[in-house]
Amino acid sequence: SCVSSLLAHYLFRGGLRSPHVHHFSPVIHFPHNSHMERYKKDLKSWVQGNLTACSRSLFLFDEMDKLAPGLMEVLLPFLGSSWVVFGTNYRKAIFIFISNTGGEQINQVALEAWRSRRDREEIRLQELEPIISQAVLDNPHHGFWRSGIVEEHLLDVLVPFLPLQRHHVRHCVLNELAQLGLEPREEVVQAVLDSTTFFPEEEQLFSSNGCKTVASRIAFFL
Structure with missing residues (x-):
């Protein structure tokens, strides 16, 4: 996606072409729900192997709203409270999850702000975080539905994308x-x-x- 490309470009020389940037798309990498156990094994091995090779790796997961629930649970060890996992310090790694879930709610907040003559810059993150979290929790088709990553508050920050004027x-x-x-x-x-x-x-x-x-x-x- 455009967002993935921009993030990779500003974080790593070479952008998405960098060997330390790992971009995942549900349609391309995890298309069949019937192969979920194999995907879990492969994803865990891929993350572990690349963190061993470069602890500052970037892992981008696009279209989380199209990813089958359960797969992301294999990332729990890399996002938990331990500093070292499988002999590797993972704290330098960056995990980014991109989703369209909550978009309608975010648009509504932005519209109400405009109608109230509030600048979009005045919309606080605290106003949107609970809205996005609830939208994810209410969507049984989202990759984070009933996920320990969300329930254990392992995401550092939720970054909303406001609609463009x-x-x-x-x-x-x-x-x-x-x-x-x-x-x-x-x-x-x-x-x-x-x-x-x-x-x-x-x-x-x-x-x-x-x-x-x-x-x-x-x-x-x-």
Whole structure:
């Protein structure tokens, strides 16, 4: 995903291509629920082996809302209170779990803040953490459903992604044009914005897809 790519890029030279960045997708790496026991064994072995090779490894798990519950339990030893697991100090490792769960609730909080004339910067993390946690706990299809990782509070922080407004999407377009080595032509920027779907229907405030489709839309309007 775009988020995974950005995180890897800023944390490791080479981004997702770094040998110390390990990116997992349910659709690609864990597609069949009937193979769950094999996935558990393979994932535990992979994490353990790569932590032994590099204690500062980054493990990215995308689309947690599409991952079958139970698989993540093999990570408990690496996220628990012990400093050393299987002879390796894992505290330097980074585990990041990305999910769309709670998105509707986050959007509602952002919308209510806007209607109350509160800046999005005024929305506190403490307002959103319990909302996200509850959304995960209420979703039996989420990878963290009834997970010891959540129940034992082993996640250091929940980072909500607020919905993007029109000016945020504009920045994405300008940044993408710069990455392509192109001049920031206003007609292209405006065309991308005009083709982007915003919600709610009345206010047209937030981008339905964030900046996910910006690159492809730019190519269409060049």
